[in-house]
Amino acid sequence: MRNTWIVYQKEMLETARTYKLIWIPVVFILLGAMQPIITYYMPEILQAANNVPQGILEGYVMPGAGTVMSQALGQYSTIGILVLVLVAMNSLSGERYNGSAELVLSKPVSPAGFVIAKWAGLFTILFLALGLGVASALYYTEQLIGSLPWMDVVAAAALYGIWLLCALSLTLLFSAFLRAPAAAFLSLLSSAGMALADSLMPSWFQWTPAALPGLSARLLSEGREAVGVNLSPCLSAALLILFCVAGASTLMGRNKLPK
Amino acid sequence: MMQPLLQVSNLRKSYGRHLSVGGISFEIAQGSCVALLGPNGAGKTTTLRMIAGLLPPSAGSIGFTGSYQGGDFRRELGYLPQSPAFYGWMSGQEYVVFAAKLAGMNRKEAEGKAKAALERVGLKAAARRRIAGYSGGMKQRLGLAQALVHRPRLLLLDEPVSALDPIGRREVMELLREIREETTIVFSTHVLHDAEEVCDEIIVMKDGLIAEQGALSVLRSKYSQPVITVRTEKNAEAIQWLNSVGAKPFILEARLNGEHAVFNVDNLKQARHTILKEAAASNIPLLQFEAGSSTLEDMFMKVVGG
Incomplete structure (x- = not known):
């Protein structure tokens, strides 16, 4: 337990030293702030383009605050996931292949403790990036478009965060036995596959973690009362994350030595 | 009789059908320095990794006496892999503090011990620099510091x-000689000379098995056999003569390599007399004749080469 904490501290020092603690939140802040700003200035942008047919400009209706907010969150399921997966892909495989894991695991550190520390480090980055990103999106939405119930935004962001955490945990799992690029590819493929399955057959997959982004969007546009409590996607996400961390620990225990 | 610190019995490791370590047993006494000697691929690294708890053995057992109940035995262990990899973004001082904390020290104690360990391996001046800028020799010394700090x-x-230049090698050997006064050391090498320099016991491994083991002094006298080395000019007649000498009854073992021959003999006096007389009689163009005794190096080469 104590040593997991020490390895976690080392992880956080690394994210700070390698500037990950800065640039990932900055990307999330930019992604979040861009959506309300672009939506607000869309008529001006179109006008500046000069060659836009008349009808489009007049027909432009400013979307509601909830829609803008859910669009902002939607940015995180594409570029956001990509950034997170690229950051996480090296977390275990890099240490396995260069041998630094061998040295750390020869100390009284269990593979599970090592993996949990890594996972907690990634979670911290995600928490910071998503929190700041959502805050900036909320700020510009409130300033430019309209106000939103805070609790709904927090709940929607949390649902989105759980979905992103699933993608991170999958990357960690693949990173425990594959090389970094393969781990990134497979985790992107599996999260995209889940999202695709959910959008093709929503009634079949509404209990999977892939339903979380949709749930988050509905929460923002319709409000908490209309959506009600839907625990099954959260529960399945928790199970998936648990499975990924446990699987990564087992595989890390087997593959800790450099080839 | 003191209880040995480490007791390895019938240790095996196989990867699929490939046998890396084929059932070895040995004991290591407290305070001794043991060299694990053998060519590449003999199973030295695999053995050390199993002792360090990094690899589960396929069979056999490793007993470490004195580890308190419930405690992790790795606390009592310092391990330095062949090419240690650190975090390049850390400074040497930070890494050793990290290692010390993992061994159970609190922050203050860890910082003090880390400073002492770094000073000891001669990295005091470079302690605050990033490891990414360290040379190979410095990394090896940092590896020793992190293995020693607790x-x-x-x-x-x-x-x-093995991976160091002569100066780096010299420094690390000096350090090992100092450290062996304080703790028990097991180190692997493929150079007998390194083993003789700091150790008092060797275990020679080949193909996953122990070929020979024991105290250096015992092995030295055991393998000190009378030996005659003969070299002649390169001509067919001389080589034929060398072959005929190899078949004589007083020759225990003959190793012929063209015009160069090494004979293990049972009676040095008789052998020397006979060989020299014959060489003179049949007018053999001798270049070199040497009578002496075989060394550990000969034994090692024989074990490793044969």
Whole structure:
């Protein structure tokens, strides 16, 4: 337990030293702030383009605050996931292949403790990036478009965060036995596959973690009362994350030595 | 009789059908320095990794006496892999503090011990620099510092000097000689000379098995056999003569390599007399004749080469 904490501290020092603690939140802040700003200035942008047919400009209706907010969150399921997966892909495989894991695991550190520390480090980055990103999106939405119930935004962001955490945990799992690029590819493929399955057959997959982004969007546009409590996607996400961390620990225990 | 610190019995490791370590047993006494000697691929690294708890053995057992109940035995262990990899973004000082904390020290104690360990391996000046800028020799010394910082009872070093230049090698060997006064050391090497320099016991491994083991002094006298080395000019007649000498009854073993021959003999006096007389009689163009005794190096070469 104590040593997991020490390895976690080392992880956080690394994210700070390698500037990950800065640039990932900055990307999330930019992604979040861009959506309300672009939506607000869309008529001006179109006008500046000069060659836009008349009808489009007049027909432009400013979307509601909830829609803008859910669009902002939607940015995180594409570029956001990509950034997170690229950051996480090296977390275990890099240490396995260069041998630094061998040295750390020869100390009284269990593979599970090592993996949990890594996972907690990634979670911290995600928490910071998503929190700041959502805050900036909320700020510009409130300033430019309209106000939103805070609790709904927090709940929607949390649902989105759980979905992103699933993608991170999958990357960690693949990173425990594959090389970094393969781990990134497979985790992107599996999260995209889940999202695709959910959008093709929503009634079949509404209990999977892939339903979380949709749930988050509905929460923002319709409000908490209309959506009600839907625990099954959260529960399945928790199970998936648990499975990924446990699987990564087992595989890390087997593959800790450099080839 | 003191209880040995480490007791390895019938240790095996196989990867699929490939047998890496084929059932070895040995004991290591407290305070001794043992060299694991053998060519590449003999199973030295695998053995050390199993002792360090990094690889589960396929069979057999490793007993580490003195580890308190419930405690992690790795606390009492210092391990340095063949090519240690650190975090390049850390400074040397930070890494050793990290290692000390993992061994159970609090922050203050860890910082003090880390400073002492770094000073000891001669990295005091570079302690605050990033590891990414360290040379190979400095990394090896940092590896020693992180393995030593918690005063382990057993130090496992995998080829600690193989990748170093002569100066770096010299420094690390000096350090090992100092450290062996304080703790038990097991280190692997493929150079007999390194083993003779600091150790008093060797275990020679080949193809996953122990070919020979024991105290150096015992092995030295055991393998000190009378031996005659003969070299002649390169001509067919002389080589034929060398072959005929090899078949004589007083020759225990003959190793012929063209015009160069090494004979293990049972009676040096008689052998010398006979060979020299014959060489003179049949007018053999001798270039070199030497009578002496075989060394550990000969034994090692025979074990490793044969």
